[in-house]
Amino acid sequence: MKALDYFLIVCTLVLLGISYYLMTIDQHAASAIVNIAAYACGVAVGARIGGRIYKKNQENK
Secondary structure, eight states, X not given: OOHHHHHHHHHHHHHHHHHHHHXXXXXXXXXXXXXXXXXXXXXXHHHHHHXXXXXXXXXXX
């Protein structure tokens, strides 16, 4: 995995932690926005890893 993948995984975890904290102090709107940002980071990491696996599978055919 590349450095950007690790960075996106760490960002996802940090944003989910911030979202949880905001939820505990009753800031639901801010928590939802941060949660969407965490979801976007997770999608980006999944797309990068999935693209890499797809490319490797195409080479093996």
